[in-house]
Amino acid sequence: xxxxLKQFLELSESEIENxxxxxxxxxxxxxxxxxYPKDRGERDFQVIRNTERAxxxxxxxxxxxxxxxxxxxxxIDDYSTSSGxxxxxxxxxxxxxxxxxxxxxNENGADFWVEDNxxxxxxxxxxKQLHDKESESLxxxxxxxxxxxxxxDRNTGSVIAEHxxxxxxxxxxxxxxxxxxxxSKLCAIKQREHQMSTNSTSILWLDFQDExxxxxxxxxxxxxxxxxxxxxxxxxxxxxxxxxxxxPIFQDFxxxxxxNDEKKMGHPGRFRNSTKPTKLxxxxxxxxxxxxxxxxxxxxxxxxxxxxxxxxxxxxFNFEYSYTNWPAMNLRHRIELEExxxxxxxELSSIDL
Numbered sequence: 146x147x148x149x150l151k152q153f154l155e156l157s158e159s160e161i162e163n164x165x166x167x168x169x170x171x172x173x174x175x176x177x178x179x180x181y182p183k184d185r186g187e188r189d190f191q192v193i194r195n196t197e198r199a200x201x202x203x204x205x206x207x208x209x210x211x212x213x214x215x216x217x218x219x220x221i222d223d224y225s226t227s228s229g230x231x232x233x234x235x236x237x238x239x240x241x242x243x244x245x246x247x248x249x250x251n252e253n254g255a256d257f258w259v260e261d262n263x264x265x266x267x268x269x270x271x272x273k274q275l276h277d278k279e280s281e282s283l284x285x286x287x288x289x290x291x292x293x294x295x296x297x298d299r300n301t302g303s304v305i306a307e308h309x310x311x312x313x314x315x316x317x318x319x320x321x322x323x324x325x326x327x328x329s330k331l332c333a334i335k336q337r338e339h340q341m342s343t344n345s346t347s348i349l350w351l352d353f354q355d356e357x358x359x360x361x362x363x364x365x366x367x368x369x370x371x372x373x374x375x376x377x378x379x380x381x382x383x384x385x386x387x388x389x390x391x392x393p394i395f396q397d398f399x400x401x402x403x404x405n406d407e408k409k410m411g412h413p414g415r416f417r418n419s420t421k422p423t424k425l426x427x428x429x430x431x432x433x434x435x436x437x438x439x440x441x442x443x444x445x446x447x448x449x450x451x452x453x454x455x456x457x458x459x460x461x462f463n464f465e466y467s468y469t470n471w472p473a474m475n476l477r478h479r480i481e482l483e484e485x486x487x488x489x490x491x492e493l494s495s496i497d498l
Contacts, residue, residue: 147180150193153200155212160219167221168291171275171283172356175227176218188362191433192354196231198460199238206241210249225274232272232352235431240268243458255340255347261452268429269340272352276314276330283310312361313381318411324379324396325408331385332415341424346446350429364435364466369483370395370490377490386428386439387468387480388414393491400493407491416441429459436460438467442477 151161154176165181167174178185179193203211217230233256240247240259247259247268255267274280286308293306313327321329334349341347353362365371368380369387377398384392394408415423426444430437436459440448448456453471457464470476 147182147193149197150179150200153197153204153211154215154218163221164219169287170224171280171287172224174221174224175231175355178356179231186359188359188433189356195235195354195433195460196238198242199235202238202241203234207237207249210237225272228274228355229270229272232350232354232431233270235352235354236268236270236350236429239431239436239460242460243455245452245455255342256350259452261346261449264345264449265342266346266348266448266452267340267342268348268350269335270350270352271334272355273331273334273358274355275310275312275357279310279312279314283308312357320408320411322394322396322406322408324381325394325410327381328379328384328388328394328410328414329412331381332388332412338424343424344446346426346448346452347424348427348429348448349425350431352431354431354433362432364432364437364463367430367437367439367466367468369487375399375401382430382439383468383483384410384414386415386441387417387483389417389484392484393487395490398494402494405494407494416443429456432461434461435463435466437463438469440467440469440471440476442470442480444470 156164161180164174164177167177172178178189179196182189182193200211211234214230214233217226220226237247237249237257240257245259247257249257255269257268257270258265259268260266275283286306290306311323313323313330316322316326318326334351335341366380367382369383370377370379372378377395379395384394388410390410390413392410394410396406396408398405398407413419415425422443423441425441426446427438427440427448430439438456447470450471453469456462468476468479
């Protein structure tokens, strides 16, 4: 499979060697991760398969676009550049695989547009990266570890080290915890919205297949709340788009604990901001083995049924975890019921069980 990737990307021997010689920064170089998967986990192999499927479709329909993307893929100075390019490849390939006619946009604006009944739908792709400080800290850790290993090799010893990473960054406000901070960071993605249209359907495609999201590659993150070992945790992706100001945020929350560190959202979710209404009509979230869609229940230019039928053919589309207005047209009511459930849950914590 890696030979097919080399062929699809039209990599020369010198380009391959250049990638092979890269060192770990905050992660392995994103292209090296695909070309040299030996001893890597099942998730990496799944991402390789997803990328190869996408490239197969791109070679049939958008070869020149792929060639133009090559300098970004081979960037060895800033790994986020290569990561972003791979996210665009997987998004465009997935849209093509669903049988949707799609064209890249060459000027400033969204990344792609698709035609739906002679109307344009704009799609902007974003590959979420580690928070800057976390990225810098992790890169320093790997550099120090390499130096320590070199020293230990001379002394025929061994090095054991660990590093704790908080992907969205450590909370900097006293009224935030890790979950609240993650919600805030997700809510702020592409916040300027200059890539979105005021009049046409606009979709944000979030790719979470990069190596840095290995431990968070879980579709349950789109649920309002999930449980583990008797504790409740808020779904940061659900809150980022459907949460409301002062919504209770659960992090290791338990009904039988006398004191819970209760936090509240300090801002509304992206779809619930009445002060500054979003131009965003839906979000497509791409995990390694799940593709879910969160639709804006308040949109006045929502995805039309004709396009919805094709979106269900996206690779790994997961209807049961998606929040869509289609086909029952009852998403707003569904969100209201989830809100009521979350409010009742926090009320129960004050009752002596």
